[in-house]
Structure formats: C-alpha cells, structure tokens
Amino acid sequence: xxxxxxxxxxxxxxxxxxxxxxxxxxxxxxxxxxxxxxxxxxxxxxxxxxxxxxxxxxxxxxxxxxxxxxxxxxxxxxxxxxxxxxxxxxxxxxxxxxxxxxxxxxxxxxxxxxxxxxxxxxxxxxxxxxxxxxxxxxxxxxxxxxxxxxxxxxxxxxxxxxxxxxxxxxxxxxxxxxxxxxxxxxxxxxxxxxxxxxxxxxxxxxxxxxxxxxxxxxxxxxxxxxxxxxxxxxxxxxxxxxxxxxxxxxxxxxxxxxxxxxxxxxxxxxxxxxxxxxxxxxxxxxxx
Amino acid sequence: xxxxxxxxxxxxxxxxxxxxxxxxxxxxxxxxxxxxxxxxxxxxxxxxxxxxxxxxxxxxxxxxxxxxxxxxxxxxxxxxxxxxxxxxxxxxxxxxxxxxxxxxxxxxxxxxxxxxxxxxxxxxxxxxxxxxxxxxxxxxxxxxxxxxxxxxxxxxxxxxxxxxxxxxxxxxxxxxxxxxxxxxxxxxxxxxxxxxxxxxxxxxxxxxxxxxxxxxxxxxxxxxxxxxxxxxxxxxxxxxxxxxxxxxxxxxxxxxxxxxxxxxxxxxxxxxxxxxxxxxxxxxxxxxxxxxxxxxxxxxxxxxxxx
Numbered sequence: 001x002x003x004x005x006x007x008x009x010x011x012x013x014x015x016x017x018x019x020x021x022x023x024x025x026x027x028x029x030x031x032x033x034x035x036x037x038x039x040x041x042x043x044x045x046x047x048x049x050x051x052x053x054x055x056x057x058x059x060x061x062x063x064x065x066x067x068x069x070x071x072x073x074x075x076x077x078x079x080x081x082x083x084x085x086x087x088x089x090x091x092x093x094x095x096x097x098x099x100x101x102x103x104x105x106x107x108x109x110x111x112x113x114x115x116x117x118x119x120x121x122x123x124x125x126x127x128x129x130x131x132x133x134x135x136x137x138x139x140x141x142x143x144x145x146x147x148x149x150x151x152x153x154x155x156x157x158x159x160x161x162x163x164x165x166x167x168x169x170x171x172x173x174x175x176x177x178x179x180x181x182x183x184x185x186x187x188x189x190x191x192x193x194x195x196x197x198x199x200x201x202x203x204x205x206x207x208x209x210x211x212x213x214x215x216x217x218x219x220x221x222x223x224x225x226x227x228x229x230x231x232x233x234x235x236x237x238x239x240x241x242x243x244x245x246x247x248x249x250x251x252x253x254x255x256x257x258x259x260x261x262x263x264x265x266x267x268x269x270x271x272x273x274x275x276x277x278x279x280x281x282x283x284x285x286x287x288x
Numbered sequence: 289x290x291x292x293x294x295x296x297x298x299x300x301x302x303x304x305x306x307x308x309x310x311x312x313x314x315x316x317x318x319x320x321x322x323x324x325x326x327x328x329x330x331x332x333x334x335x336x337x338x339x340x341x342x343x344x345x346x347x348x349x350x351x352x353x354x355x356x357x358x359x360x361x362x363x364x365x366x367x368x369x370x371x372x373x374x375x376x377x378x379x380x381x382x383x384x385x386x387x388x389x390x391x392x393x394x395x396x397x398x399x400x401x402x403x404x405x406x407x408x409x410x411x412x413x414x415x416x417x418x419x420x421x422x423x424x425x426x427x428x429x430x431x432x433x434x435x436x437x438x439x440x441x442x443x444x445x446x447x448x449x450x451x452x453x454x455x456x457x458x459x460x461x462x463x464x465x466x467x468x469x470x471x472x473x474x475x476x477x478x479x480x481x482x483x484x485x486x487x488x489x490x491x492x493x494x495x496x497x498x499x500x501x502x503x504x505x506x507x508x509x510x511x512x513x514x515x516x517x518x519x520x521x522x523x524x525x526x527x528x529x530x531x532x533x534x535x536x537x538x539x540x541x542x543x544x545x546x547x548x549x550x551x552x553x554x555x556x557x558x559x560x561x562x563x564x565x566x567x568x569x570x571x572x573x574x575x576x577x578x579x580x581x582x583x584x585x586x587x588x589x590x591x592x593x594x595x
Binding site for chain 1: 303305306307309310312313314316317320321323324325327328331336341344388391392394395396399400402403406407408409410411412413414415416417418419420421422423424425427430432435467470471524527528529530531535549550551553554557558563566567570571573574577578581584585588589
C-alpha cells in the first residue's frame with residue numbers, strides 16, 4: 001500500500017526537479033538569442049572609451065545619447081527616412097486597395113481560373129529578389145525610372161501585392177457566411193451587405209496586413225540598393241549599409257545607434273501584429 | 289433589349305463580377321512582373337551591357353550566354369556552394385527550431401513567456417540591422433565574440449579574424465541566418481504541438497512507451513505537414529539569400545571564392561553591367577527556385593481547397 005502511494009509522489013518531485021533543469025536551459029537560451037539585440041542597444045548608449053576598450057562593459061556606467069545625436073545628424077539620414085516613408089506608404093496603400101477587391105473575389109466566388117490565380121500569387125511570393133534585379137533594372141531604365149522613388153514603389157508592389165491578396169483572402173474567409181446572409185435577408189443588396197457587415201469585420205485584418213506589408217517594405221534592401229543610385233534617394237536600409245564606409249576606425253557607437261533607430265519602428269509594429277499574421281504562410285497546416 | 293433577355297444579361301454580368309474584381313491585380317502584376325520576366329528571357333539571348341542599356345537595344349546572340357555560363361567553372365562552384373550552404377542552414381534551422389519548440393512545452397509558464405518574447409524580438413529584427421550588429425560582435429579588434437570565447441577558455445581568440453577564409457565567412461553568415469530564422473520555426477512548431485491529441489500521448493505513456501517513442505509515433509506524425517511546409521519555405525529562402533552574405537562578407541570582399549547564387553548574380557550581372565549573361569544566370573536560378581517551390585505551392589493550394 002505504502003509503495004503505491006509513494007510512487008506518484010516520487011515521480012512528481014522528480015518531474016519538478018527536471019522542470020528546474022529545463023527552465024535553466026530555457027533562460028540560457030533566452031540570454032543567447034536576445035544577446036545581439038541587447039548588445040546593439042547597450043553599445044548605442046556607451047561612451048567611446050567603453051566601446052573601444054579591450055575589456056567590454058556589459059551596461060554602461062555613464063550612458064550617453066551622443067551616438068544617437070551623431071547618427072541622426074549624419075548626411076541624408078532624414079532624407080532617407082522621408083524616402084522610405086513615401087515608398088512604403090504608397091506601395092502598401094496601393095497594394096491593400098487593389099488586393100482587397102481581388103481577395104473578396106477569391107473568398108466569395110468560385111470561378112474558372114481561380115486556382116491558377118492563387119498558384120500565381122503564392123508562386124510570386126517564392127521568387128528570390130536576387131533573380132529579379134536584372135530584368136527589373138533593365139525595364140525601369142528603359143522607362144527612365146531608375147533612381148526614382150516611383151521605380152522602387154512599382155517594384156515593391158511585386159511582393160506587397162501578392163502578399164496582401166493572400167493574407168486578406170484568409171481574413172475574409174474567417175468571417176462567418178451567416179452574418180453576411182442575414183444582412184441580405186434583411187433586404188440589403190449584396191453590396192450593401194458587404195459594406196455594412198464585411199468591412200467592419202475585416203478591418204482588423206486590413207490593419208494587420210498593412211502593417212506587415214509595411215514591415216517587409218521597410219526592411220527591403222536589394223531592390224532599393226539596385227534602383228536608387230543617388231545618396232539623397234536612398235532608403236534607410238541602404239543608408240545603414242553604407243554607414244560603415246571604408247575608414248579604418250569604425251564608429252561602432254554611431255552605427256549601433258543608427259541600427260537601433262532603424263529597428264525600432266519595425267519591432268514596435270511587429271509586436272503589434274505578429275499573432276495575427278505569423279501563420280499566413282503556413283495557413284491550413286496550423287489551425288487555432 | 290434588356291426586357292427581352294433579362295436573365296442572360298444578368299447572368300453574364302453576375303459571372304463577370306469575380307473577373308472584374310481580380311482584373312486590377314492581374315493587370316498590375318502583368319506590367320510590373322510579367323513584362324520584366326518576358327524581358328528577362330529575351331535578355332538572356334542577347335549581348336546587353338551599358339551601351340545597349342543606353343540605346344535600349346541588345347544584339348541577338350542565340351544561346352551564347354548560356355554556353356558561357358554553363359561552361360564556366362565559377363557557375364558550377366557557386367551552385368554547389370549554394371546547395372551545401374542551403375542544406376546546412378535549413379538543417380540547423382529546422383532541428384534547433386523544433387528542439388526549442390519541444391523545450392517550450394517543458395518550461396514553467398513564466399520562463400515560457402520570457403523565451404517566447406525573446407524569440408519574437410529576434411524575429412522582428414530587420415536583416416540589414418542584424419548584419420550591422422553581427423559585424424560589431426564579430427569584429428576582430430574588440431568584438432565581444434572573441435572576448436567571450438577567450439574568457440570561457442574555448443581557446444585563444446584574441447584578435448581572431450572571422451572573415452579570413454571563405455569557409456569562416458560563410459559560417460558567420462550561417463550563424464546569422466539560423467539565429468534569425470529559428471523564431472519563425474519555433475513559434476510555428478509550438479503552435480502545431482498544441483494540436484497533438486493529449487489523450488493519445490497519455491494512452492501511449494500508460495502503455496509504457498518511452499518519451500522518444502511517443503515523439504516518433506504520436507507527435508511527429510501530427511507535426512509532419514507543418515515541418516514539411518517550414519522546410520520548403522526555408523529551402524526557398526536560404527537558396528535565394530542576398531543581403532546577409534553580401535553585407536556581412538562585405539561589398540569589397542565578395543568574390544568567386546565565397547559567392548552564393550544571389551551575390552553571384554548581383555556582382556557578375558548587375559555590378560559588372562553584363563545584363564545579358566546575368567539574365568541567363570537569373571533565369572537558371574529562377575527555374576531552380578520554381579522547381580523547389582512546387583511541393584510548397586501544391587500543398588498550400590490543396591489546403592486552400594479544404595478549408
């Protein structure tokens with residue numbers, strides 16, 4: 001009798017002991033994974049003598065904002081922020097508008113060619129940008145669009161548009177059909193039902209898709225660096241990639257401050273929509 | 289007219305609605321992607337450099353570009369290197385990502401939240417920013433990596449140059465890519481783990497199955513579709529990677545000894561203004577990626593049909 005009652009107790013305490021070990025491993029992993037992000041921010045606030053010393057300090061004892069001041073006062077910083085905002089906002093707004101109507105068609109209608117269209121959208125998203133730079137550069141050059149923001153906006157549509165179609169389709173499918181039908185029974189036209197019922201319900205999806213497309217466009221590097229040749233026309237990622245320059249004495253503090261500034265809008269937006277969007281590319285495989 | 293054939297007109301109108309709705313996207317994609325792809329095929333059969341770019345007309349040379357590319361040992365070296373690189377990166381990402389997802393299940397709630405938050409933070413880091421941080425951490429003079437490795441007595445890494453050999457360069461790129469790709473895999477696999485039927489696991493445990501057996505015969509079959517999709521996506525992404533190898537190795541240090549396919553096209557096609565030959569390489573690369581994408585796209589479309 002006693003051995004029966006002792007057995008579960010022993011196994012429970014053993015499990016608790018094992019959980020301690022797993023938790024320690026989990027914390028160690030957290031430290032390793034987050035370290036680069038921590039190191040970026042920590043360096044950005046350090047005075048130069050702490051950065052260039054042979055023994056690193058983990059957190060500065062005399063934090064300074066000098067590097068941030070230096071980074072934003074570098075030539076073209078504000079130009080590139082403005083360029084990036086124009087490019088990203090226009091390409092995302094255009095994508096969402098065009099993609100929304102197409103997504104409605106995919107979610108609400110069965111029609112010949114529907115499957116081909118879907119294959120095309122997913123297929124385009126899989127194309128490596130490096131394989132597209134040459135034809136896009138040559139075509140843009142032909143129409144005098146290289147080194148223009150318009151050229152970059154058109155190019156960004158090649159990925160923001162299929163992405164928005166695919167993601168919005170998922171959000172529209174997620175709305176119960178009964179709601180829309182109920183509105184139609186009430187005597188509304190299809191369009192009326194659509195506007196009054198569907199649009200408010202799909203609004204969070206529209207926001208999430210826009211934000212995610214915004215992030216992808218903000219992070220884009222290769223197209224922008226190929227198309228934009230003048231420094232004043234660069235986007236922030238291209239500006240950051242030239243930050244190091246060729247001098248022997250690298251200003252790591254300013255580079256890390258600039259990196260932090262470039263990453264902040266992305267990180268904030270990403271944390272807002274990660275849960276809603278993360279599973280778009282694996283939808284169907286992961287339910288719930 | 290309308291009164292005599294109201295039904296047919298109405299039905300034609302109704303049938304054309306979805307086509308009108310997708311038309312704008314089709315037109316725009318055709319113009320910004322379809323036309324360049326058509327030009328890509330044409331370019332690959334032409335001599336097309338800076339003079340031709342200015343005159344907007346290339347000279348037709350048949351399959352000479354392809355003959356030149358396929359006869360070049362650099363192309364085959366780059367192809368093999370890119371395949372090996374992709375296999376290594378995908379394997380590391382998938383194994384580590386899945387292991388961390390399995391670890392998440394074992395953690396107590398606060399540590400699980402902490403680790404998940406950390407992973408999402410890493411996920412959110414823009415690639416170009418991550419490259420700058422990597423350059424700083426692995427810098428040979430006072431990079432923190434050399435300091436930590438020396439302090440931990442892994443060896444003497446004082447002023448060790450991580451970018452001295454092509455293998456070491458690509459190992460650093462791998463470290464960066466795997467670090468950045470783990471969160472997506474872990475979070476997705478962890479979501480998939482919640483679908484594994486708990487009764488099945490408990491039944492297997494009561495029957496005396498070892499944890500390894502439970503994983504192989506209960507957990508793995510449920511996860512299989514997710515793992516397949518994640519592996520396909522990782523293969524496609526890692527094969528076409530550009531910003532990380534180009535910026536981490538450095539514009540002035542990328543050459544035939546360390547090219548990956550994306551960097552190869554950028555340098556030999558775009559930077560050297562040899563658009564015709566670059567187009568031939570691009571087309572070969574796009575065809576390879578298209579072939580790699582077939583299983584993924586098929587799976588996505590099949591799932592789309594059974595919502």
